[in-house]
Amino acid sequence: MWDKGSSYPPAVYSSPTHYSPIPTGTHPRTNTPTLHVLTLVPADHSSRHQNMDLSHHGYRATKQRARPAPPTGDPVLFEDTSSAALGPSSQGYYASGYNMEGPPNDTQGGPGMNNLFADPMASAAMMYGSSLANRGQEIVNKEIGRFMSVNKLKYFFAVDTRYVLKKLMILMFPYTHQDWDVRYHRDTPLTPRQDVNAPDLYIPTMAFITYILLAGMALGIQKRFSPEVLGLCASTALVWVIIEVLIMLLSLYLLTVHSDLSTFDLIAYSGYKYVGIIFTMTCGLLFGSDGYFVALAWSSFAIMFFIVRSLKMKILTSVSSDSMGMGSSAKPQIRIYITVATAIFQPIIIYWLTSHLVR
Amino acid sequence: MAFTLYSLIQAAILCVNAVAVLHEERFLSKIGWGADQSVGGFGDEPGVKAQLMNLVRSVRTVMRVPLIGVNSVCIVLLLLFG
Numbered sequence: 001m002w003d004k005g006s007s008y009p010p011a012v013y014s015s016p017t018h019y020s021p022i023p024t025g026t027h028p029r030t031n032t033p034t035l036h037v038l039t040l041v042p043a044d045h046s047s048r049h050q051n052m053d054l055s056h057h058g059y060r061a062t063k064q065r066a067r068p069a070p071p072t073g074d075p076v077l078f079e080d081t082s083s084a085a086l087g088p089s090s091q092g093y094y095a096s097g098y099n100m101e102g103p104p105n106d107t108q109g110g111p112g113m114n115n116l117f118a119d120p121m122a123s124a125a126m127m128y129g130s131s132l133a134n135r136g137q138e139i140v141n142k143e144i145g146r147f148m149s150v151n152k153l154k155y156f157f158a159v160d161t162r163y164v165l166k167k168l169m170i171l172m173f174p175y176t177h178q179d180w181d182v183r184y185h186r187d188t189p190l191t192p193r194q195d196v197n198a199p200d201l202y203i204p205t206m207a208f209i210t211y212i213l214l215a216g217m218a219l220g221i222q223k224r225f226s227p228e229v230l231g232l233c234a235s236t237a238l239v240w241v242i243i244e245v246l247i248m249l250l251s252l253y254l255l256t257v258h259s260d261l262s263t264f265d266l267i268a269y270s271g272y273k274y275v276g277i278i279f280t281m282t283c284g285l286l287f288g289s290d291g292y293f294v295a296l297a298w299s300s301f302a303i304m305f306f307i308v309r310s311l312k313m314k315i316l317t318s319v320s321s322d323s324m325g326m327g328s329s330a331k332p333q334i335r336i337y338i339t340v341a342t343a344i345f346q347p348i349i350i351y352w353l354t355s356h357l358v359r
Numbered sequence: 360m361a362f363t364l365y366s367l368i369q370a371a372i373l374c375v376n377a378v379a380v381l382h383e384e385r386f387l388s389k390i391g392w393g394a395d396q397s398v399g400g401f402g403d404e405p406g407v408k409a410q411l412m413n414l415v416r417s418v419r420t421v422m423r424v425p426l427i428g429v430n431s432v433c434i435v436l437l438l439l440f441g
Contacts, residue, residue, distance in 0.1 A: 232363065239362040254410045 156201035156264055158191040166196050167203055171275045172299070174306040180313055197310070201264060204271020211237065211274050211353075214281050218357040221285065237274075240349055244270045248342065252315075255334050259315050269307065273346045276303045277354055284358030292358045300347035307343045315339055372426075372433055378418045379426055387415070 144150060170177050183195045190198055215233045219225040245266045252259065276299030284292030316335045387393045392412050 235364045236362045239364065239367045242367065254407050254414070256406075256410060 159200050159202045160193050180309050199265050199268035201268050207274035273303050303346045304343040311339045
């Protein structure tokens with residue numbers, strides 16, 4: 001566990017005070033892209049689970065690598081809410097979190113106190129190398145930012161443990177969930193941390209990767225495994241996701257359904273069925289063909305219910321472009337058709353992707 | 360069926376090619392899908408046919424030139440690697 005709020009361990013090396021550090025270039029302390037989403041979320045996130053999941057850690061580590069300065073603009077997105085309340089010490093948390101990675105890049109303390117190496121040349125080279133890496137990372141971020149909005153993507157990954165657990169429960173048993181509205185905060189949707197109905201991309205990504213691994217294991221059990229098959233399975237599943245998202249986008253565009261479903265939302269909703277796929281395959285592997293069909297039926301109904309309830313909020317109640325009411329008599333029907341067609345498509349895909357793996 | 364990513368790319372290229380070769384005045388106007396035949400009143404929902412015609416026209420406008428390059432690359436790859 002990272003010890004939060006403590007500075008980097010005191011110098012056990014000789015402090016090279018006789019050399020001046022090589023200037024490492026300007027850190028974009030004020031240029032970090034902030035997400036103008038949240039201002040009023042309470043910082044008291046006590047009573048969370050004490051153990052954080054490891055992938056959350058891993059994600060946090062790469063986040064730190066990408067940004068040399070702590071993002072002061074959006075502490076709520078990336079504040080760690082799964083442990084005890086941290087509010088005012090988030091600054092120190094970022095400092096210690098960043099420092100845990102390796103030789104610090106001198107953003108927090110005074111100049112020239114990298115007491116890491118006795119050899120000044122090696123530490124100077126280390127600082128230069130890390131500044132080069134930071135520059136490269138900025139360039140990569142800028143290029144990627146041309147194609148898709150990185151801020152919008154960050155919104156989908158702002159999850160915590162509590163949200164993931166609740167969402168998995170809803171995905172597997174959506175019949176008792178009462179309130180399906182996505183809550184807003186001043187016209188912008190809330191992040192998945194505050195609203196359990198908000199779509200996220202963390203669960204679909206993890207479920208997709210787990211599905212690929214499970215498929216490899218299932219093929220290995222049937223003695224049909226080879227590394228190429230793993231890649232083939234991965235690209236097949238990816239192609240189906242892309243096809244489904246494209247069909248959804250095309251139908252939403254052609255039928256002029258003006259909903260606020262973005263591409264990432266559609267990717268998220270179409271990736272949620274991989275949780276059902278994992279459950280089905282696990283039951284099929286453990287309990288044989290009978291367990292497979294029972295689990296297939298269960299997860300099909302659960303996913304259909306979930307998709308219909310979630311998309312109903314987004315598609316059927318969205319504001320159409322004309323409020324005249326002239327052409328709107330056909331609209332609710334079309335929207336219902338779209339929602340139901342999407343829901344029907346899910347079990348077909350679940351069956352298609354898993355039947356050849358569980359004989 | 361086992362898709363590879365390359366087969367998806369091939370299918371996409373073929374579909375976009377099919378949309379791009381529809382000629383405006385020789386064909387689309389004859390069957391009533393021309394660009395000047397989508398008379399939509401303001402404040403009215405365009406309808407499926409008008410949206411489809413818009414889509415066809417914009418795909419043709421946007422993808423004409425990049426398709427030249429993409430098709431050439433695809434042809435060279437197919438010649439080299441079968």
